[in-house]
Amino acid sequence: MFTIVSEKNSMRRLLVIMVLGTMLAVSACQENAPKAEAPKAEAPKAEAAKNTTAAPAPAAAPAAKAMSIGVVDEERLYEESTLGVTANKLLQELNAKLQQELQQFQETKKDNATEADADSFRKAVQTYQEIMRSAQMQIFEQMRARVTEAISNYRQQQGLELILSKENALAYGAQADITEGVLAAVNAMPADDLKGPELKASNNLFDAAPAQ
Numbered sequence: 001m002f003t004i005v006s007e008k009n010s011m012r013r014l015l016v017i018m019v020l021g022t023m024l025a026v027s028a029c030q031e032n033a034p035k036a037e038a039p040k041a042e043a044p045k046a047e048a049a050k051n052t053t054a055a056p057a058p059a060a061a062p063a064a065k066a067m068s069i070g071v072v073d074e075e076r077l078y079e080e081s082t083l084g085v086t087a088n089k090l091l092q093e094l095n096a097k098l099q100q101e102l103q104q105f106q107e108t109k110k111d112n113a114t115e116a117d118a119d120s121f122r123k124a125v126q127t128y129q130e131i132m133r134s135a136q137m138q139i140f141e142q143m144r145a146r147v148t149e150a151i152s153n154y155r156q157q158q159g160l161e162l163i164l165s166k167e168n169a170l171a172y173g174a175q176a177d178i179t180e181g182v183l184a185a186v187n188a189m190p191a192d193d194l195k196g197p198e199l200k201a202s203n204n205l206f207d208a209a210p211a212q
Helices: 002-032 044-051 074-080 082-109 115-158 179-187
Strands: 069-072 162-165
Touching (some): 074 082, 074 115, 115 179
16 A cells, blocks of 8 residues: 555656656746847838938039130230331331421422422422321221231130220239230231332322322
8 A cells, every 4th residue: 555655656756847847848948949039110210211212412503604804905916016016117117208208308498499389398298197197097907907816816715705905994803914925926927018008109209199
């Protein structure tokens, strides 16, 4: 009887030990099992940035191109250039020749001048003035055509939009003054073929008149 009870008790102990062992094993497995992490919710802004295509930045408006302007001293172009020097020389030579004719006539008639001589002298002076005025205009027109061409070429070469005469500019900075550059361009133009008016065949101021 005692044996049976003892065996029954042993069986109960064994069952308890097995149950406890199973429970401990299950508990240990549960503790050692990897824990599933809950999915992390992305921040709303990040999600929006992820799912939304970034709009391209608006193109910047093109900057307005500044107008490039040059200012030139025309007086220097006509006085200091090779053209100006050549033109002045032609006029001086013509003036000296005509003045010499007037002086020679006065010397010849100074002791016995008549009213007719005085009248001839007045007409000669008038002719002299007309010849000189015609010469100035004719030579100036030739010069102006070449100066204008030189200025136009310089403007294109330098990429300028506008060139103003110094006399027409109210105010400007030193960098806008392009006189030296334009003067060099004018000096590159031919000057040795400038011509003044020719006197008629007699080559005498008292019989000559400016050629038409």
